[in-house]
Amino acid sequence: VAISNNLLKVLVERDKANPAKIQLIHHGFKLNLFNEISENRLLEIRAKYNPNKRYPVIGVIGRYIDFKGIQFVVPAFKQILKTYPEALLILANGVGKHEPVIRKLLEEIPAQNYKEVPFEKDIFAFYKVFDVFVHAPIDIDSEAFGQTFVEALAAEIPSVFTLAGVADEFIVDHKNALIVPFENSERIASAVIELLSNKELCKQLTTQGRVDVQNLFTLDKMIHKLEAIYDSPL
Numbered sequence: 001v002a003i004s005n006n007l008l009k010v011l012v013e014r015d016k017a018n019p020a021k022i023q024l025i026h027h028g029f030k031l032n033l034f035n036e037i038s039e040n041r042l043l044e045i046r047a048k049y050n051p052n053k054r055y056p057v058i059g060v061i062g063r064y065i066d067f068k069g070i071q072f073v074v075p076a077f078k079q080i081l082k083t084y085p086e087a088l089l090i091l092a093n094g095v096g097k098h099e100p101v102i103r104k105l106l107e108e109i110p111a112q113n114y115k116e117v118p119f120e121k122d123i124f125a126f127y128k129v130f131d132v133f134v135h136a137p138i139d140i141d142s143e144a145f146g147q148t149f150v151e152a153l154a155a156e157i158p159s160v161f162t163l164a165g166v167a168d169e170f171i172v173d174h175k176n177a178l179i180v181p182f183e184n185s186e187r188i189a190s191a192v193i194e195l196l197s198n199k200e201l202c203k204q205l206t207t208q209g210r211v212d213v214q215n216l217f218t219l220d221k222m223i224h225k226l227e228a229i230y231d232s233p234l
Contacts (some may be wrong), residue, residue, distance in 0.1 A: 001022075001023050001024075001025050001226075001229070002022050002023070002024050002025070003024075003025065003026060003027055003144060003145045003166075004024075004026065004143075004144060004145050004165055004166040004169065005024065005166075005168070005169055006140060006141065006143070006144065006164075006165055006166070006168065007144045007145070008022055008024055010141070023225070023229055025222060025225045025226060025229075026145075026166065026216060026217055026221075026222065027145055027147060027150070027217060027222060028217060028218055028219035028220070028221055028222025028223065029147075029150060029151070029154060029213075029217050029218065029219055030219050031154045031213060031214060031217070031218060031219075033124045034124050034127065034151065034154040034155040034156075035154075035155075035156070036124075037124055037125050037128065041122065041125045042125060042128055044125075045120075045122060045125040045126060045128065045129055046128070046129055049090060049115060049117065049126075049129050050088060050090075050129060052112075054086050054087065054088040054113075055084070055086060055087070055088075055131065056084055056087050056088075056131035056132060056196050057087070057088045057089075057090060057129055057130050057131045057132075058077055058080065058087060058088070058089050058090070058130065058131070058132050058133075058134060058192060059090050059092070059127070059129065059130030059132070059133045059134070059152075059157070060073055060089070060090065060091050060092065060133075060134050060135070061092040061093055061133075061135070061148050062092075062093060062094075062135065062137075062148070063093055063094065063095055063096040064094050064095060064096035064097070064098045064099040064101075064102050065096040065097065065098050066098045066101070066138070067137055067138050067139070067142040068096075068098075068137055068138075068142065069136040069137045069138045069142070069162065069182070069183065070091065070094075070098070070102055070136075071098065071101055071102060071105060072136055072138075072183055072184065072185045072188060073089075073134050073136055073185075073188060074089070074102065074105040074106060074109070075105060075108075075185040076134075076185040076186070076188035076189040076192065077089045077109065077113075077114070077189075078108055078109055079185070079186070079189035080189050080192055080193060081109070081110075081113060083193055084193075084196065087113060088113060088114065088115065089109070089113060089114040089115070090114070090115050090116075090117060090129065090130065091114065091115070091116050091117065092116075092117040092118075092119075092120060092126070093117070093118070093119065094116050094117070094118070095118065123151070124155070127151060127152060127155035127157055128155060128157075130152075130157050131157075131158070131196070132157070132158050132159070132160065132192050132195050132196065133148075133152040133157045133158070133159045133160070134159070134160045134161075134188060134192065135148045135149060135152070135159070135160075135161050135162070135164075135167075136160070136161065136162045136180065136182075136188055137162055137164035137165070137182075138162075138164075138182050138183050139164065139182055140163060140164050140165070140168055141164075142164045142165070143164040143165025143166070143167075144165060145165050145166050146164055146165035146166055146167060149161060149165065149166060149167045149171065150166070150213050150217045152209075153176060153177070153206070153209030153210060153212065153213045154210065154213050154217075156206040156207075156209065156210055157206065158177075158195045158201075158202040158205055158206055159177040159178070159205070159209070160177065160178045160179075160180055160188060160191040160192055160195070161177050161178070161179055161180070162179070162180055162181070162182050163179060164182075170212055170216060174201070174205075175205070175208055176205055176208045176209040176212050177205055177209060178191040178194065178195065178205070
């Protein structure tokens with residue numbers, strides 16, 4: 001079972017697997033959980049991570065590993081601060097061997113403008129803290145799948161992506177997210193600023209994004225495809 005076309009390609013071209021033996025089945029999600037969030041949960045999570053009500057909040061969820069591209073997001077945020085000096089960068093799940101590089105880059109940002117979050121169990125409410133979400137791995141092979149692409153759109157957060165992993169299969173620029181080139185801080189910054197300055201575009205992207213993930217990544221769809229494999233003759 002390959003969870004994305006990207007992984008299917010690796011299995012066939014690199015590992016020389018027989019294509020006839022491979023089934024493409026995307027990860028499935030309980031997408032309703034991203035929207036069934038009580039007002040109390042929202043208030044609690046926002047008070048926890050943005051007590052001073054800074055705006056805008058730019059969210060990143062990814063380990064401190066070079067291929068996740070966070071070393072390009074932090075300089076982009078530094079540029080964003082010139083337009084939005086009260087902005088807050090939230091870096092979640094930030095552990096990994098690339099940490100010294102990220103730490104060095106964060107030294108160039110005022111301490112009050114960023115927050116590191118080692119782990120948050122209520123991931124469904126956590127996304128609602130963000131005004132814009134950024135996930136910018138450095139090449140298509142940097143993700144086998146990349147569930148944050150799906151989660152951010154399920155949570156209806158305007159997003160900036162590179163076309164890594166499964167994003168290459170369904171993300172369309174200015175349709176359900178904004179696409180930026182790999183390893184390009186300037187384009188990340190300009191894309192974020194574009195979203196922040198255009199509420200109509202944000203509404204269009206989040207509405208279409210929600211529709212697209214609902215069509216492609218439901219838990220029921222994944223289960224039905226797995227059941228079909230078990231029910232099929234060998």
